[in-house]
Amino acid sequence: MKEQTNKPTDAELRILRVLWQRGPSTVREVYEELHRDRPVVYTTVLKFLQIMTEKGLVTREDAGRAHVYHACGSEEQAQRRLVENLLDRAFGGSAQKLVLQALTARKASAEELSEIRKILDELEGGA
Amino acid sequence: MKEQTNKPTDAELRILRVLWQRGPSTVREVYEELHRDRPVVYTTVLKFLQIMTEKGLVTREDAGRAHVYHACGSEEQAQRRLVENLLDRAFGGSAQKLVLQALTARKASAEELSEIRKILDELEGGA
DNA sequence: GATTTATAACGAAACTTTTCGTACTCTAAA
DNA sequence: TTTAGAGTACGAAAAGTTTCGTTATAAATC
Structure with a gap:
């Protein structure tokens, strides 16, 4: 697993939020969830989960035909990093x-x- | 002046922070300030200030040969928007x-x- | 008036992020 | 065995962000 100092992009964060909320999920499950709010295509979600796997933001596990994706690290850790980032970028700490x-x-x-x-x-x- | 719901990008925010700190400034002044921390080129700063003028993040005023740029809105307003944004993107409000x-x-x-x-x-x- | 200097304007390259179409694989049903 | 369905993999286009080189302009200096 890679070092995880990477700041997730907006789209990545949307996906992470689903994983935090639902727990480990398949692409389809993440897709269904996101699809409620915004028009998004299945393969786009898949692509992001692949990218996020490379970046070490998520890990995946084989489960029969599909993959199950897990968010790496806790929601709180990620939130912490985002807050620290905003603190430095906009609030002078x-x-x-x-x-x-x-x-x-x-x-x-x-x-x-x-x-x-x-x-x-x-x-x-x-x- | 345009509607200002635009979230500034990272580079734009760096420039806004200089304007908030120094008050209205010329391109050169902003450049000098940024240049302390990171290697950046004069025309890059200029370009951003032009882009930000179009987006309505800053306004400018003629002052002899140069332009003086003003941040639109207060630091607090911008910070507020950034916090609200983070709140929605990462903290479920x-x-x-x-x-x-x-x-x-x-x-x-x-x-x-x-x-x-x-x-x-x-x-x-x-x- | 010619030259230097400081600035603005502009365009395009480089890079990042996001989106989607297409091809391929496997499984199960017909 | 063929076909349909659900999934992955991949590449590339589209969109957004950042950077910088080049050109143009006007004022200051020689």
């Missing part, structure tokens, strides 16, 4: 500014806000 | 998850953390 924008961009529920408080407590406790 | 990743990705200082608490207070107060 300031997590605070990013958090501010995230919280004002989307209304979070009361529960979510208190979850975030808990995280803050833990971070302050640890430091 | 959950600001909470993004905040969690941001806070664990980068150690925030104690002051920053308490700034974030203030924001939380305001959000809960308003709701």
Whole structure:
């Protein structure tokens, strides 16, 4: 498996999201899922899964006639990398500014806000 | 000025960051700044500023022989759009998850953390 | 006025990402 | 054994992004 510092492209990320949500899936399953939202062709999905296999974003496993694809690494790891990337590209590394924008961009529920408080407590406790 | 729903590309974002930091600048000024960090050619920067003018990401103004370029919209607006974009592309719209990743990705200082608490207070107060 | 210098304009090459058509393979049904 | 169906493999076109060389222009200097 290759080093996985690669940032997935938009199309790749769409596919990864399906794999995270559904778990290991065949091309057809990923295709069906994506097809709900946008007009996309079976072989396009297949092609991407092949590319992503080369890049080490997914692995595959034989299952009878078809292949079953697994996302490499967890959703959280990938999200982490994307956040770090955005942090560097657009926020000069300031997590605070990013958090501010995230919280004002989307209304979070009361529960979510208190979850975030808990995280803050833990971070302050640890430091 | 065009509608500004365009997501800037990586190279465009690098240039916008210079304009946000320095304020309105000539091509040469942007070039000098970028040139510190990476090998880049004057005409490449010029080309991008021309493209970005067409896209409505920047405006320009004549100042004698040269042009002075202004970023369209504030840094915060652009950052907001980028966060919303990431939220949709990778976090299923959950600001909470993004905040969690941001806070664990980068150690925030104690002051920053308490700034974030203030924001939380305001959000809960308003709701 | 001619030459140098700093700039803008433009086009195209190089590269990346995305999309899709076509060919090939295997299996199972007719 | 042939045919139909579901799958993979592959190549190349289409679209988008990035880079840079060349040319044109106008001002400053000689």
